[in-house]
Amino acid sequence: MPEISLASFVALSATFLAAGWVKGVTGMGLPTVAMGVLGAWLSPVVAASLLLIPSFVTNLWQMLAGPAAPRLWRRLWPMMAGIVLGTTLGAGLLVRADAAWSAAALGTALIAYACCALAMPRLSIAPRAERWLSPVAGALTGGITGVTGVFVIPAVPFLQSLNLEKDELVQALGLSFTVSTLAMAAGLLSHGALRMGQLGLSAYAILPALAGMWLGQRVRHRIAPKTFRLCFLLFLLLLGIELVSRPWR
Template sequence: MSEGLFWLNAAIAATFLLAGFVKGVIGLGLPTVAIGLLGLVMTPVQAVSLLVVPSLVTNIWQLLAGPRILPLLRRLWTMLLGFCAGTCFSAVALDPGASERNSMLLGVALIAYAIVGLSKKRFSVPAHAETWLSPLVGALTGVVATATGVFVLPAVPYLQALDLDKEELVQALGLSFTVSTLGLAAVLAVQGNFQMSVAGASLASLLPALCGMLLGQAVRTRVRAETFRRCFFIGLLALGVHLAWRFAG
């Protein structure tokens, strides 16, 4: 193994360890952190390919941790269907080879997500608006996810506005992220970017992600979640500015 390849693999393992740690502490952030940091050393398409297995396994784990899967499916199925539609549209309409543009879009998405998180603003969605808003939010999330690999906007702020209790929200995030990951994996496979060699590398990234998640869950009881959350969003903001500025030209 060449020295360059060794350091690349070490960077990938460290990234997934950190991303899993963040998810363990606050319940989300694995794909956002992983894609953001990996975007510094590879294209977003390569980063998303590595993300598939760790993201899918950790999100299924999060989804199955609660008892309310069926009620959430009945409530959110139009959002999930919208995500699939947005993903399919983006896969056809967007150029997967435009790596610099996608990296800049990733930076913009991270900036927007960080600003929303740091603002601490809480919105509320009226029950009657869910009928048309859920599929729209899902479709927009699918478009953003296919272009950048980050599937938190606008889905996460929307789910936070549905007045779910803590356990329902965590499980709803797991459900949304699971469907998002499966959709992205399907797009990558169709485009030829998720082959057996990539699948093996993605599987190898699962171990550091799980170790980080377990460590984060242990730390969660010792550190104020709000303090960690603020540092997390400040870090994302800095990373997003770096990526957007780096590829703006």
């Protein structure tokens, strides 16, 4: 691992502990929280690199925690293909763009996600529409992932609109996030943006992320879901506003 100050090491550990805790409570949010917080003090491309291994491990765990994974893969493969294509193409912008403007793009994605989750009712997509919307949603998600490192828009609202059972939805989110993480790794690697030192820190981040998930799962039933969700989304909204304001300071 590269040399890193004690303060940065503690901040990195605390970020992934908090992000894992959110994921343990809600089943999602680790990449969003980690990218948002890391993006406040690191360039988005470095933040995305640090996110790769803990995101892959936790989402693979989530994807495989049930019997529905093969069935979901057969149903959602067009979306996954769109994610791979959009992410690998969009990653070049994340690598080449000015750090301040990349942070602003990340902030815009966080604001959009928070506003959609707070204001939009949950939709329902008919099976006939799903056939053509699936690759479109995947490509849009991939493009936004490649540019910002955040892979929730529009994947999360799209998957929520498919009327999946609760456990199936959790696994579907795990599948989408796992594919997005692998596609992001491929995109960064193809543009020469991955460094061994970053991967070393990313591997270390598995520990606080898994500890946070364990803590989150233990307290999941002790927190009012609506209250936690509201606080979480307001936090993302404020963080997004701070990131968007950077190029104008």
